[in-house]
Amino acid sequence: MNLLSLLHVTFGVLLASQTIDGSLWNETYPKGEVLRVDDLNIYSFSFVLTSQTIDGSLWNETYPKGEVLRVDDLNIYSVGTSNSDLSIIVIYDIRGFNITQTRVFCDRLAHEYSVHVVMPDFYRGTAAASNSSLIMTLLAEVNDWAKISKDLKTVADWLKESYKENQLGLVGFCWGGLQAVRACSNLSTLFFTGISIHGSSLTPAAVSQLQQPMLFIAAGNDPALKPDISSAIEESNMEISKKCEYHTYSSMRHGFVAASANYSNPDNVKAITDVHKTVRNYLDKLRNLSVSLSLNLYLLFTVVMFAFDFYL
Structure with missing residues (x-):
């Protein structure tokens, strides 16, 4: 040479x-x-500098992996560290805790967004089988909101006490998307937002109870998000509705980001990359709004106190 x-x-x-x-x-x-x-x-030899992408043959080796921790009677997959006081709780789909594609989503979100991501094992080691009748049996067992909400409170308390992470968001897949809606309705003091990705069993009645804004992401064969879901939120709470967003990936099938993600399909990989970008942008948008609101309230308080002192 x-x-x-x-x-x-x-x-x-x-x-x-x-x-x-x-x-x-x-x-x-x-x-x-x-x-x-x-x-x-x-x-x-030449190359073009680009952002990191997933190689279809190495998709499970691209991002740093987390570890399984024990909190009370819950196994929790924990990955990443937060550059702020934010952490994200992922609620998996009916396939459960040990699905590689779902964990890779956690790994990638933690790495690209510099955030602590945790995924509790709500099912305690069980998961849905391929038999549809067994899936319905499992759903009947795990769909107890009292138990789910208790687990979410346990994880939230642990994050605040152990990591001092006080701003908590949710990402839910399929079954988990519905739980994110429930949490943003009934545990709204704990979570500032929820993200439903190909959420199942979403109804106008359920989303009309929202007390925090949400991002809704659907596949092409999922029930349409508009107008039923969006209209129900708008009619029940206009302020919340203004902060909600809706995205549909028409060429994708249900589960394309989590358990059914196919990393050998370039279109699926591209869609997953876009979902991550959408999730990060939405979280940034809400957090910036929160900072702006806090600053405005502080300035208002300062002006009021100044005026009060001036007139005394």
Whole structure:
């Protein structure tokens, strides 16, 4: 190899700044090509700097993984650390706690948003089988809101006491999407928002009880979010409605972000990436609104106190 090609290759590798897996050292970077210039063979390598994407063959190895912790009688998958006092509680779908795709969602959200993400095992080790009758039996057992709300309170208290994370949000998949709606209706002092991703059994009656804003994400074969869901929220609470958002991925099927995510399908991977962006943007939007409101209240209080002192 001549000096020109050596410098070219070295320059490309240094800019990539990617750790090489010892077992995949020859597969880590894009390959170049040999070009002929006069009487020289030149190995040419170039690349474009982009944001991190999931390789379909390495989708389970892309982000740092968490660990399973024990809190009371709950196993909790915990990943990431928060750069603020925010943490996210993920409520899984009917497939339960040990689904790799769902954990990868937690890993990616924690990594890309610099946030502490936890996923409790509400089902205590059980999960839905493929038999539809068994699924209905499990749903009857696990759909007890009194028990779910107790678990959510336990996790919320643990996050506040152990990590000093006082701003708590929810992300729920399928069955978990309905629980996020319930929590934002009945535990609204604990959670500032909920995100339902291909949520199931969402009804106008359920969402009309919301006391906190939510982001709703649906697949193409999920029940439509508009007009029934959006109208019910608008009619019951206009202020909450203004902060809600609705996104439908028409080409995707139910479960495409969690248990049924297919990382060998480029369209599915692209949709998941867009969902993560949508989730992060929505959380940023609500948190910025919260900061703005707090600042406005502080300024108002300051003006009132100044006026009070002035007239005394």
